[in-house]
Amino acid sequence: MKTSSSNKEDYLKAIYENNGIHEFVSNKTLSTHLGVSPASVTEMVEKLQKDGLIEYKPYTGVKLTQEGLNQTVLIIRNHRIIETFLYEKLGYSLHDLHHLSEELEHVKDSVFFSKLYDFLDQPETCPHGGIIPTQDEFIEKAVKPITDFKQGDSPMVCRVMDDASILNYMSTINLNIRDTIHITQVDDFNELILFTINEENLIHHISFKQAQIIFSY
Missing domain, CATH: 2.30.30.90 (Ferrous iron transport protein A (FeoA))
Known part of the structure; x- marks a missing residue:
């Protein structure tokens, strides 16, 4: 069962993946992307705004604040490093990567992810083509x-x-x-x-x- 924290992270990732660094992402887009009801999106948006992780503009949508971006980039990075490892070294299919990667991305060990990233020869993208964020490069190129x-x-x-x-x-x-x-x-x-x-x-x-x-x- 997903925790409230991991649920928040799903929303942050969805905003990021829909170019929510520079552009506002509509509630409808989040609802479709996450497969949840509009009411659920509204409820979570209020929580994320209260936590200072997103900026909300009525009738337009949401985008990440600097704090929201900082947190999301780390989540995305860990997730995609794990995906790359599972795909390239363990032979998982693209379809099977997601759920296991979501479980492993919550490991609270930055050294582990740094070593895994180096072990993979510091890949630029994950198997789905998304960038693996670094301190200097964290904006999706293919948008x-x-x-x-x-x-x-x-x-x-x-x-x-x-x-x-x-x-x-x-x-x-x-x-x-x-x-x-x-x-x-x-x-x-x-x-x-x-x-x-x-x-x-x-x-x-x-x-x-x-x-x-x-x-x-």
Whole structure:
């Protein structure tokens, strides 16, 4: 069972992953990202604001304060170091990384994470393509969702949010981080993007909702 503290951390990570360092993240986005009710988001936002971890703007959303950023960067760093270790050294799949990483990220031993980071040769990104924050580099680079591209564009898949449904779908069509997709059609009526992968001719499709959590540069 998650503690209140770990629940708060989930919200902080969600704000960070939705570019909540520089931009306000809507409550609706947090509700969708975390799979919780709007009422739950409102309740937690009030707690985080009271703790001085977020700035809240009515009808706009939230973004991290400096204190919130400091705490979140450490959580994100630990989580992604663990994910990288599990993926690269123990052979876990992208889909299976999340829950075990969440358990291990709460280990209160900075020396452990520093040594693990060095053991992994100081990787820049985690298996999902998110940066592994350092003191000097803590802002996500791949923040442009696939929905921002148009027919004829060929973005590279650089980052994907840790979401079971999208990871499962990517696995079924063999779409991976650093693959290039060629957008053949944007179907606004059905809210679908049609595309091919790398040099293949087989056409796949993805919903606007799924494409919203896959990012490029």
